[in-house]
Amino acid sequence: MTETPKPLVQFSDDQAAAYDAVTDMLRQAGVDLDDGLLQPPRGEAGVMALVGKAGSGKTLLLAQLYKALADAGVDIVSGDYESRKKGERRTLAVLAPTNKAASVLRLRGVPATTIHRILYTPVYDPEYERIAEWLAGNGDKPEIEGLSEEALNRAVAFYEKNKSMPGALAAAGLRGSDFITGWKRREEPLDIGFVDESSMLDDRQFDDLKEIFPTLLLFGDPAQLAPVNQSGAMVFDALPDDRKLELKRVHRQDADNPILDLAHALADPQLEFHDFEQMIEDSARRDDRVVWGQRVEVDLMARSPVLVWRNATRIRLINAFRKVYGAPEDALMEGEPLICDGIELPLKHRKKRLDLEARGLIKGAQVIYLGPGRKPGFSRLHVMGAEDPQVSAASIVKIEMPDEEEPFIPYAARMGATFLHGAAVTIHKAQGSQWGTVQVFAPDLYAAARMGRVEAGQPLWKRLAYVAITRAEGRLIWVVRNRLSKPTSSLPVDDLRAAATPTLKLEAETE
Template identity: 70%
Template sequence: MNSLAPAPTLSPDQADAWDSLAETFGAAGIDIIAEEVQPAEPGKGRVMAVIGKAGSGKTLMLSMITKALLASGVDLISPDYEGRKRKDRRSVAILAPTNKAAFVLRMRGVPATTIHRILYTPVYDPQYEKIAEWLTGTGERPVIEGLTDVALDRAKAFYDQHASIPGALANAGLRGSDFIRGWTRREEGLDVGLIDEASMLDEKQFEDLREIFPVLVLFGDPAQLAPVGQSGAMVFDRLAAPQRLILNRIHRQADDNPILDLAHALSDDRLGFDEFESMIRAAARKDDRVVWAERVESDLMSRSPVLVWRNATRIRLIHAFRTAFGAPGDALLPGEPLICDGLELPLKHRKKRIDLEARGLIKGAQVVYLGPGRKPGFSRLHVIGAEDPRLSAASIVKIEMPDEDEPFIPYAARMGAAFLHGAAVTIHKAQGSQWPQVQVFGPDISAAAWSNRAEAGVQLWKRLAYVAITRAQERLFWITKARLARPSGPLGTADLTADAAPLALENDEA
């Protein structure tokens, strides 16, 4: 047995899942026990799913499977640079549907990136491709005109610590426009794909992933909300029983987590909404990680949106937030949060779309406005959770107003990235994200309970409550009234510096 063999640290359900995955990888020529790999064979493909609720150990399983695959000699596919493909190479990519979901995994030591970053690959200037080959261990130390040995040493030291090609080149004093000539959509398939937050996948994404990865392992939570338009069903629901590896045991920290306790109480069919709120109130009296709050904290909204069910609630809270911070009627303040609502670019600008999406500006991305760009209609932006978070892009910002059909538009380029305000978001859009502190607007959950709606046989209010409260990593605020606390100070962007520093690139305006 090798030193990475995880059996002693896994619960019985996790050990069973591990054995099934080891058998799946073995059939595909990857032996994670003997740490040996064989060349891929055509037709050796399968989809598996590791399914469990919050706290069941899905992330632990994902992390340990990743380590075992890498220890077996499987190459990690980086979104930055892949280099020349070896004939006998086996590969793995760890992916999530959103920037924030990938960021959460990276903070836990799992080298994840977004699905978009693997669908698109950078095209490097040939001169700088030599640096990338050297950093990844497939080439000799290059001699580049204008780049000193000291700069190369800085790049190498950074890469050894962070494994990011763009970050390493930025540390050597280079901008993205110096070494990335564009982005291209992937054509060649890969080997193994490990997909987190699989409950968020729609049918099209699932089929795209199956085309790329012969061996696909989905990690998902059956209690979350399914993508809109899928009637409560998730892509892993249709898999055969042997392909569905269920984690039933809930693993707690030594000091039980009251937020997870509340989440798992929702599985009781007899539990009503009023009884659930009583449980929240009781938890708040015992543990300060749960807060029974009669007003929304405006200070938290700039980085952690209030989670709501109804769009009308979202719009009213956004308007109250902007009013509280004294935002002008014709512009945004630096520090205001935005949500990317897609890219409005014609087909002839396909390369520009690929560039922006590959940098993290995909639909649903959380963004902070930093200020106007150098060109009219452009905005400087910080993409939360992106590996290279700073960029400038043509922007179409739409801020919906209460009781008005037309949104207020402070910035409107002819085409570019479209944004909605992000101080409050629907619970559906919050899936895949987590924040240290989360505010859930209780009156909206109550309205869902009164509606008597169900989704895939489960009361809608319970699905909404489960998803909303499990977004909280450290502290949950259950808001009971439509009131907003005054901010303690003005909006700012200083808190983003540390997050951006390691990988920020001085990108040209896009």
């Protein structure tokens, strides 16, 4: 057997071994990367997991495997359009549990989508489906009444650059409600699935994915926090040893990354909380990527929430944030951050629920409020990390108050998408997200350390600290005092409006 050709990037020994093992798995599924031979799907290759701590190279491997499959001629399923003419062509879908996690991969050139977008498929209007088939290379250039040659050329240019079918049709001047008539649960299985941030999966999601993908590769970090309802276990923990690959060497340009150094120091069983804080303080003296913070920097909270452990801390910080910005008690200000807490719609509005979720309003989605919509109870929103981020939706916004059982609701429709304030979030909810700068509220982790709680054999404070600090892409602020700075400017929104695709609108009505 010829040796699997390696990508041009330089792999470590454990990365090369993992790449070979995945290549063998794909060969069993009929995809031979040695010679680019693609056979029709022929049964299951099953589930394999590739696990490793932050910086071990999981994302690099995922990106290289995606590129090798794409170069071999495997079609990429994005979740926004699937051709009916795929026949026995081999396909790959790259998935993440949240919009933010998917957007991290897209920034690295991997066309990822959310798990939800794969569970449900869009139904296209037959007239505009002809454009989609043409863009996908499965049909001749159509003639559509009302669409000029110039409009179709804009669609081609957009699709070639971004590989987003809704974005391409929007570039031609169409609205989402013109070409997407509804959504349906996937009826037929797909082929090969890669799932990033798989430590966030619960058993139900894992079962759904196994039904859809006969060949499934999970990428995950065993040091993160397991889903709340999983009793400390992650879905890949139960896989047999020969189906679980572990990367142990730390990379990520990596030798001089003080944030990763701190994250991996937490593996020392002798390390106590005060020792860890001393390490942070020492690191802050040497490197400006680590900051020993005396207060929460309020200017950062609108786009990068403060990470906390306790709900009571989260609520106090949110109310302090609103107070220092002078937010009115009975309304939201433009630029306030929100977190989607689910959809409150009766069963008869199933299509509207799917419309909202397909546009990124899934539980845990980070959203920026841009102002009231055209109808009472509607909000204009920017969904962070979504491919088409601007949406107008019926909204129920709940702002929790200190020492109050019931939240204050400054803005509400009778039913629709529900939101909590997002200036601070729990570390559990932050999993799968990354921000350029992250603020971690250290007094909460100290409280967890004093309680002595253990999760899956590891002190809880260490798991919390690991997840929290590895959310930081470039700078970590370890906040040691319960104080808030004053804002230096108003809440920003102009950059979000400028970045939006102005022609794509989906008015998710609930009346």
